[in-house]
Amino acid sequence: MADLMMHSRRHGAAVLTGLALLMGSTALMTPAAAFAQSQQGVVQRIVVIGNERIEASTIASYLPIQPGEAVDSARIDLALKTLFRTELFADVKIDLQGGDLNIRVVENPIINKVVFEGNSSVKDDKIKEELTIRPRGIFTRAKVQSDVQRIIELYRRSGRISATVTPKVVELPQKRVDLIFEINEGPKSGVLDVNFLGNEQYSDGDLSDVVVTKESAWYKFLSTNDNYDPDRLEYDKEQLRKHYRNRGYYDFRVVSAVAELAPNKNGFAITYTLEEGVKYKFGKISVETELKKLDGTVLEQLLPIRAGELYQDEKIEQATDALTFAAGAAGFAFVDVRPRYVPNRETKTVDVVFSVREGPRVYIDRIDIVGNNRTLDAVIRREMLVSEGDAYNRVYVDRSKSQIRGLGYFKEVDIEEVPGTAPDRTGLRVKVEEQPTGELSFSAGYSSVDQLIIDLGISERNFRGRGQNLRARVSVGSLRQQVDFSFTEPRFLGRDLLAGVDLYTYRYDFSQQTAFDTSSTGMNLRVGFPLTSNASMGLRYVLRSDNVDVADSLCTTGSVSTSLCAQRGSRITSSLGYTVRLDRRNDPQRPTRGFYVELSQDLAGIGGDVNYLRTETNGGWYYGFNKDFIFSATGSAGYTAGWRGDTVRINDRFYKGGNTFRGFETAGIGPRDTGTNRGDALGGKMYAIGTAELTVPTFLPEQYGIKASLFTDVGTVGLLDDVDRQTTPGVFNEDIRDDLGLRASAGLSIHWRSPMGPIRFDFSQVLAKEDYDKTETFRFSTSTRF
Secondary structure (H helix, E strand, O other): OEOOOOEOOOOOOOEOOOOOOOEOOEOOOOHHHOOEOOOOEEOOEEEEEOOOOOOHHHHHHHOOOOOOOEEOHHHHHHHHHHHHHOOOEEEEEEEEEOOEEEEEEEEOOEEEEEEEEOOOOOOHHHHHHHOOOOOOOEOOHHHHHHHHHHHHHHHHHOOOOOOEEEEEEEEEOOOEEEEEEEEEOOOOOEEEEEEEEOOOOOOHHHHHHHOOOOOOOOOOOOOOOOEOOHHHHHHHHHHHHHHHHOOOOOOOEEEEEEEEEOOOOOEEEEEEEEEOOOOOEEEEEEEEEOOOOOOHHHHHHOOOOOOOOEOOHHHHHHHHHHHHHHHHHOOOOOEEEEEEEEEEOOOOEEEEEEEEEEOOOOEEEEEEEEOOOOOOHHHHHOOOOOOOOOEOOHHHHHHHHHHHHHOOOEEEEEEEEEEOOOOOEEEEEEEEEEOOOEEEEEEEEEEOOOEEEEEEEEEEEEEOOOOEEEEEEEEEEOOEEEEEEEEEEOOHHHOOOEEEEEEEEEEEEOOOOOOEEEEEEEEEEEEEEEOOOOEEEEEEEEEEEEEEEEOHHHHHOOOOOHHHHOOOEEEEEEEEEEEEEEEOOOOOOOOOEEEEEEEEEEEEEEEEOOOEEEEEEEEEEEEEOOOOOEEEEEEEEEEEEEOOOOOOOHHHOEOEOOOOOOOEOOOOEOOEEOOOOOOEEOOEOEEEEEEEEEEEOOOOOHHHOEEEEEEEEEEEEEOOOHHHHEEEOOEEOOOEEOOOOOEEEEEEEEEEEEOOEEEEEEEEEEEEOOOOOOEOOEEEEEOOOO
8 A cells, every 4th residue: 555645734834744656666757857858850650658548549649749740859848748637647758769759658547436534523425525536537646635625624614623634545456546535533623702892883792693603602512603614704704794884884894803722722712803983874876877768867766775864785785686677677688787885974974876887798608507416407497587598687697596595495506607608608507405305204292272283294395306295194183183185286287387286184173162073075276376576376176075063962952052053064165266465575484574465265156055255364564673673563354254145154264262363262252152061162254363573582592493572462253144143033142242342462472493393382461352252371382394
């Protein structure tokens, strides 16, 4: 075995401590050390000597010299360099003897396999992704040296700055070698302190939330941001700049970011020195354009900036995108929008002039997609707003990136420009890193409503790599038992049309809230399509069989209302419905800005036994003061009316309370038969509920997954049909209460992403209620996300 030893450390340049490769008696030589005899003459014949694996004709084909040509020392030197550039040879000598041009070569070996030893914190697959050397590739010293640096850089990014890598070579027959990287990972370099100097407007705690580098602690064993990484410091400097400049501090700058190694070398102390400056406001905002068809005055009206507002960098970015998009909509695909800043220190304002010019014409040559080992190219390409041959538009490219990320199939998404086939052409490389999209789950939980809950489910959000959604679920609890199957095709018939089918059967036991059980078996057929970039519409058809069961003994003894007993039995519901949705939130999962509104209607009576028109609407508005304080105002309302002389059956009414109206039990508000022992909930034809909620900090590390919010719920449920309030025609049952009164509650909700699944605790205080409502002050529940 021959050793090729390299040793590299973090501080200072890489130091080559030993380099030797003995292969027989042949020494490795670089082109500078190779021998080219200074001779002149005419080449009669090319003779290759020393080749074992590579054909002589192949070697001769690389030469810029052919038999019959005159050569001198310059052409021989050129031939020598040409052969070395192929990386096939460890040594080459060329000399001219008589008419023979003798080519003496020592071939570079072929790599049989690459082995890693000593790595425990970084897996083999992760290291292999960084290497240029591959099995069956050509072994060269330069490649090994380069890959050693790549491995060390990988460890440095993971916080192990003292890691060393020593490559070793094992000779095998037939010019093959095994390459072994011996890795000494060294200790992880933690962060002992994160300090800030010069900050007066924001506390150290505020700025600690801005930077991603965190102080090391024993409970942060799942964190990856509590180790020292110089690249992360650069990122933190940019985050601090964004934080201040988006809050009016135009002159802000990070004077320095210094990392000092502790004397015992167990970690670093990081100090950011800041110069905050003072707050600025926007001054005069104007648009200058060289394009005759674009009116600068009109473009100014499109800007999301007004004089006198607090200066924010993000407003400049939004304005640039707005102008680029407006120019593109007017037919100018090639525009260059550049803001020019004029700060006025005396008035503490910043004038901004947006210069709109015609940019160079660039077209998209090709679009390459890499990293998708499972997802089909077509699934990604259909989310792109630009195609090959289109004019390059940065806004559309950025939106394409957002849409691909929104699929939820990829951990990372990046779109980068690559050189095209001509100066006016550019290529796009879409780089994705896939993440698991399937889930096989089994969970058990307990809630104050459902008691014991058991869930068994299987789901796949990217079925067969085609973007299809497949789900099957079985859920068993004391209140609810449910089996359902769902399949969704997001691009039905190759169009921007979502189509899906749902099959289900479920049973609800309302014996604790009222005197009936209900069960349903049915199917839904649905389609959906976008109306605009932020609006969508869905259509559906529902066919199901509903059964209402009330014990005979309760009806015969008069323990329940006669209107409830009259609704026993099975009915077929056949309905058509639609939903229209406008969503302008910045994040559908965890919004901090924007709003959404939704309207849906379902008409039952397209066949079947039930006739009603149900209308529901809901919406929400979100405003984040910062990442800890996010305010939301949400609301929903609904109304169901019978037609063709039908009344609304008890299982088609609205039941609110519990998770839908905190502070009240499930079905705890709304019409109720107070003459029964249970005080049976009868449900209502109408409801309206509004919620105001403010998330508040818990001052616990993020990895604990604990969030808290203050809330208040306000609303009402009611409006029974007259026949449901009568014992006999014209005689109303005084025990049936339907006051449609205002209810209100307030309290604290705590959400915990526990290892066993998400858990929610609600602590509530009822502020307004009817005397027959059923309240609760505490509730906890679990849920499983599929």
